[in-house]
Amino acid sequence: MDxxxxxxxxxxxxxxxxxxxxxxxxxxxxxxxxxxTERETTAYEVEAPNTTATEALEEGKALAHRILGELEL
Incomplete structure (x- = not known):
């Protein structure tokens, strides 16, 4: 999965x-x-595991949108 x-x-x-x-x-x-200068990376995990990779990807997308939505630029 990409x-x-x-x-x-x-x-x-x-x-x-x-x-x-x-x-x-x-x-x-x-x-x-x-x-x-040095790329800073932080990892976040979806709380509940899913039965399929597709469901996990959708949950990950939702988490990414929440994280980015909370950022102040």
Whole structure:
């Protein structure tokens, strides 16, 4: 499954899906600040795992939108 990327100002959120040991899937958002000399990245995980990768990706997208929506530029 391909990663999804969103950008707001100097921030880039990349959504990925990872499979857990129990066979479920979890959405993960990596938030990067692009203006720093050294790129700063913070990872956020969707709280509840999903049964399919598609559901996990959708949850990850929603999390990315919430994170980017809360940022002050």
């Amino acid at each position: 990663d999804v990327t969103y950008t707001k100002g100097i921030y880039t959120a990349t959504v990925t899906v990872r499979q857990l040991a129990n066979g479920r899937f979890q959405g993960v958002v990596s938030l990067a600040r692009d203006d720093a």
